[in-house]
Amino acid sequence: MKGGVSPKTLKITGAVLGFLYLIYGIVETLSWFGRDVSLGVSPTGDIFVGFALLTISAVYLTGLKRAAEKDGRAVAYIYTGAILGMALGALALLVMGADAIEAYLLHSEDFIGWSPLDDVTSYLVLGVLSLAAYLPVKDVSKEPLKVKA
Amino acid sequence: MEGTLITLIGNPNVGKTTIFNALTGLKQHVGNWPGVTVEKKEGEFEHGGKRFHVVDLPGVYALTAYSIDEKIARDFIVREKPDLVVDIVDASNLQRNLYLTLQLLEIGANVLVALNKIDLAEEKGIKIDPRELERVLGVSVIPMVASRGEGIKELKDAILKNLGRKPEPVKYPNFEPYIERLIRIIGLDGRLVKEYNPRWLAIKLLEGDEDAKGIVGGSPLRDEIMRELIKVKKELQKKHGDIELALADERYGIISKIAESAIVEREERMTFSEMLDEVLTHKYLGIPIFIGVMWAVFKFTFDVSAPFSDIIDWFFSWLGDSVGTHISNDALSSLLRDGIIAGLGSVLVFLPPIAFLFLAFSWLEDSGYMARAAFVMDRVMHRFGLHGKSVIPMIMGFGCNVPAIMATRTLEDEKDRLLTILVNPLMSCSARLPVYMLFAGAFFAGREGTAITSMYLLGIGLALVIAWLFRKVIFKGEPSYFIMELPPYNRPNWRAIIGATWSRTEKFLRKAGTIIFAGVVVVWLLSVTGPGGYLGSEALENGALLSKSWVAVIGHALQPLFSPMGWDWRAGVALFFGFIAKEVVVGTLGVLYGVGEENLPHVIAASGTFTPVTAYAFMAFVLIYVPCVATIGAIKGEAGWKWALFAVVYELILAYIVALVIVGIGGALA
């Protein structure tokens, strides 16, 4: 149905990452309302982080749904979800880099006692995990489509 | 103009700018086409001992006279008769691109085809044989991947080799006898033949083109030509119906044949672009993704640029201190330290976030996402009488309204464009952020984020409501039709992105260097002098002394106007000077309260001149009232004085009303 990637792979990545993003999306949203639940990393308290994570979760889960319906376009959702997830992770890395400059180079007052671990956020970790979803589907576009919807 | 004149033409999004930059390097300059606000880029290069002058034409799909861009491109080729026209063709989109190629050949231009993006075509499963394309078109074809610099040298060689050629015109079998008949008569006028290609004139006359009619109208043979035209048209109409349509059909028929023989391989694949589009333009996912992307852009803008702003801040305070200790003349040292250095510093700390914002936007534009954003947002924008393409300038307005207003040029319809320009200043630009931060920090401690976000939302809400209102009252009618090409997604081309970022950032720098700078110096001057003469630099630290200055005179004159909102004279002064640039509001308050920006929130909160309600009203007023001088200048440049003045007046009135409402509601709740 779609070049190279088995439906099973799509379903598994869609389900696992979809639910991970869902859980952390809920955790981040709760933290904005003042309820801090820490699952490995401390939440940011930024409502938009919650929003972005829930959106990516929806992308992955749509992929899962499409794969379950044997729709050839399922791969598009896993692929795009992975790209969005990784982009968000890359953003977290950039922020960490900027904070490192503040702390180590400029010795800013606000960053006394800062450690890189402070910037390890849910979306950084999930971005790294999205790499696992990206690798199997990254070359799909190089292969001819066998069935076109 | 010296050297050989060549010109670049092509559809939008074919990589024309990349090729232009690769050809000319840094030797280029940007101006406007005479009479219109369309950018004209020119440059120079040397190759094989010859000098070439390159003119970049606007991106167009065809050469009709229906849009400004197309008219400019067409007039240039017809009137200036460049020695060579480099037609840049997107290999991944061959058929549509060849439409323009055919029209260029009709004019009789010496065409050279640069077949760009062959990598993208191959990714799509399309393989083109350039030699075959060369044979069927009758002009040289240079395959290239300009984004990676492949084929640039070959293109230069081909330019050199192809000078002085005259390609064969394309034949339109169903129309040839009729075209011939017209050519015969046009050919009798020696002047017309010398200035124009008679074949092109004949075709354009058949299409009912107004310009062509105008050209022929100046000929002594005009009556004969027109008589023959009417006869020919009648016969053709009987055979084909609408002639313009039939000709378009004929061109596409020829294009299909050309493409068929040139494309040697084609397989259907779900491309990278199709996969992304499946999700990014999704009915329910599209808008949340768009909002998420915008949040990421702002996170990048403000968080990642922060250390750079700190460096600039640190540099200016160091500079100010060292100037203060080394210059003994009070007036001079105060002018340098409190006026020039403090003023420039307070503006230049915004350089990093603005540059980062433009970097992010340029990247999103270059990648192709912006076109998708316009697509998903069209539904929302349409409801408020705006056009889908209005989204891009509106979002850019969060960075700086000046480039945002310039970006409205992508809107073809004049009403849509004016409307987008007029509401643009309501999009809260980064210059207003320091004002919010100051007041949110002073009066809404612990909930700064919410207070600041509410300002942005207020701005968006007002922009949409005002757009809706203006559409109902001033620009009656529906937004124009929405058609927009969705180019395939690109891997980022950093050269192009950095170039676009720089040219936008440079506009900000120029504004900082001129208008804002002058404004800050004026504030300083009016603060240290008064009706009684020079007060000395202590005026800036001593409130009693300051109240004798010109600034105080202005503030007290303005106070009655602002007393319904409960603001004192200092607020009036700050707003007065904020007209120069909204960044100045904070700087002015700093001067008036006699403290640096660091301690300003505490001092203002403690001074008792504002309550949370009046402070909130002040934030809203700063958001809405008159755009800064540079923005007014941009509106004037794009829409004329009348609209610039209109924008100033309506925003002042709106700001006043909103501030009064906030004070009223706040008072009732308290």
Add this chain to the structure above:
Amino acid sequence: MVPLAFLDEGARGKIVRITGGHGILARLTAMGFGPGREVKVVRNQMAGPLLVASGDAQVAIGRGMAMKILVEVE
């Protein structure tokens, strides 16, 4: 003959007629969407613009305009 706006996602058709001004016609034709062209509806969400592909080109077309493009469904 039906307006393009009524086609479902994935449906293909041939443009027969474009009603509305000459400017629109010329514009669409130049972009590869003139009469006689085969088109495929990529996205039609029954609100907001449509995404339509013809050959290798893809354009977003507003719903209002898509009502004025008449197609023959294959």
